[in-house]
Amino acid sequence: MAQGIATEQDGPPGGERTGGRFEPGWWLVRVLGSVFIAATLVSVRPGEFDGTEWAVVAASALCWVAFALLDTRYPRSAVVVLAVSSALPSALTGPETNGSAAILAGITLLVLASHMTPSVPAILAACGLDVAISATSCALAGRPLGSTAATAAVLLLVTLMGLNRRQYRVQAEQNRLLVEQVRRTQHERARAAALDERARLARELHDLLAHSLGALSVQLELAEAHLEERGDLEHGLTHVRRSRALAAAGLDEAREAVAALRADVPPLPVAIAALVEGYRLDRGMHVDLVTEGAERALPSAVSVAVLRVAREALTNAAKHAGGTPVAVRLKYGVGDVRLTVRNPLRPGDPAATRGGGYGLEGMRERVALVGGTLSAGAESDGDGPSWALTVEVPA
Structure with a gap:
C-alpha cells in the first residue's frame, strides 16, 4: 500500500507532498530534526569524542543536510x-557515554520511518541494521547488557512511532483520494443526467415537430392545390386558416413540452381520443379507437410516454399509408397497459424501412425510460398484410 503512494526517483518527494499539496508538518519535522541534531552536537563536552568519532558524527550531520x-x-x-545518517551514529553508541549518538540515530531513524518513499520492509531492515550496529558497538565497548538493550529499545520505539505517523499520512492520502473520487463520480452523474435531459428534449422536439409540421404541410399542400389548380379561393383560405391554427397549436405544444412531464396529464383514454x-381533422385520416379493460390512474410519466x-405512430401511418384506415387499440391489462396502432400495407409499401431512423429509436428510448417495451413490424392476418406498432408498459 505504501509503495503505491511512493514517489519516483525524479519527482515530488513522497514525504513532502500530499496529492500535489505541500505538507507543512513535514517541513516542521525537518526543521526540528535539524535543531535537535545541532543541539546534540553542541552539547557534546570536549574530549568525549576522539578524531575518528567526530568524523563519524560530522558525516552523519552532512548526510542529514544532504537529505534535506x-x-x-x-x-x-x-x-x-x-x-x-542513522547508521553512522549507531556505531558510536558503545564508546560514547552521554547518549548523544543514540539521540542522533533515533532522530534520523524516526524521520526515515515516517517517510512515504521507502517500503515498510525497507524501513524495518534499516532499523534492524541500526540495532545490530549499535549492539555490536556496545559489545565491543564492554557496555552492560541492560544498556545495550535500552539503546535497542529506543531505536525500536522511534521506528514504531515513525511507522505510526506514516500510517496516519497514508490514511489521510487515501481519504483525500476517496473524496476526490466521490467528487468525480458526482460530476459524471451530473453530466450523465444532463445528457439524458438533452436526449429527452430531443425526443420531445422530434415528436412535436413531426406532428405539427407534418399536419401543417398537408394543409398547405391542400391550400396550394385549391388556389393554384382549381382557383377555389374559399377552400384555399379555409386550409390556410387551418394551417395558421396548427402553427399556433404547435407553438403552444412546444412551450408546454417540458412541463408536460412534470405536470398532471389528462387520463390516457381522453388524451388519446383527443x-x-x-x-x-388535420390529416383527413380514418382512425378507429378502441379502449378495453378497466381504466385506472397511471403515473404521469407512463401516460406521457404512451401518448x-x-x-x-399516427404520424408514420399518415406518411406511409395515407388513405388507409388506422386502428388504435388501448388495453388496460393486469399490471400493464398496451397500445397497438395498426394499418394495412399498400402494395409496394417499403415496410422494411417504415418507422426507422430517429423516430422509432426515440420511441424505444421513451418507452424504456418507464420500463416498457416496443415492437414494430409487418404482420399477416385474415385481412391481409398490415403494419403494427405495439407498446407495452408496466403500470
Missing part, C-alpha cells in the same frame, strides 16, 4: 542518505 536538500527533487536518493380526433408514442 535532496528530498525535494530526488526522494529515493535522499532516503538512502538518511539511512546512512389525439385521434386531431388526426381525423407520445401514439402520436409518432
Whole structure:
C-alpha cells in the first residue's frame, strides 16, 4: 500500500507532498530534526569524542543536510542518505557515554520511518541494521547488557512511532483520494443526467415537430392545390386558416413540452381520443379507437410516454399509408397497459424501412425510460398484410 503512494526517483518527494499539496508538518519535522541534531552536537563536552568519532558524527550531520536538500527533487536518493545518517551514529553508541549518538540515530531513524518513499520492509531492515550496529558497538565497548538493550529499545520505539505517523499520512492520502473520487463520480452523474435531459428534449422536439409540421404541410399542400389548380379561393383560405391554427397549436405544444412531464396529464383514454380526433381533422385520416379493460390512474410519466408514442405512430401511418384506415387499440391489462396502432400495407409499401431512423429509436428510448417495451413490424392476418406498432408498459 505504501509503495503505491511512493514517489519516483525524479519527482515530488513522497514525504513532502500530499496529492500535489505541500505538507507543512513535514517541513516542521525537518526543521526540528535539524535543531535537535545541532543541539546534540553542541552539547557534546570536549574530549568525549576522539578524531575518528567526530568524523563519524560530522558525516552523519552532512548526510542529514544532504537529505534535506535532496528530498525535494530526488526522494529515493535522499532516503538512502538518511539511512546512512542513522547508521553512522549507531556505531558510536558503545564508546560514547552521554547518549548523544543514540539521540542522533533515533532522530534520523524516526524521520526515515515516517517517510512515504521507502517500503515498510525497507524501513524495518534499516532499523534492524541500526540495532545490530549499535549492539555490536556496545559489545565491543564492554557496555552492560541492560544498556545495550535500552539503546535497542529506543531505536525500536522511534521506528514504531515513525511507522505510526506514516500510517496516519497514508490514511489521510487515501481519504483525500476517496473524496476526490466521490467528487468525480458526482460530476459524471451530473453530466450523465444532463445528457439524458438533452436526449429527452430531443425526443420531445422530434415528436412535436413531426406532428405539427407534418399536419401543417398537408394543409398547405391542400391550400396550394385549391388556389393554384382549381382557383377555389374559399377552400384555399379555409386550409390556410387551418394551417395558421396548427402553427399556433404547435407553438403552444412546444412551450408546454417540458412541463408536460412534470405536470398532471389528462387520463390516457381522453388524451388519446383527443389525439385521434386531431388526426381525423388535420390529416383527413380514418382512425378507429378502441379502449378495453378497466381504466385506472397511471403515473404521469407512463401516460406521457404512451401518448407520445401514439402520436409518432399516427404520424408514420399518415406518411406511409395515407388513405388507409388506422386502428388504435388501448388495453388496460393486469399490471400493464398496451397500445397497438395498426394499418394495412399498400402494395409496394417499403415496410422494411417504415418507422426507422430517429423516430422509432426515440420511441424505444421513451418507452424504456418507464420500463416498457416496443415492437414494430409487418404482420399477416385474415385481412391481409398490415403494419403494427405495439407498446407495452408496466403500470
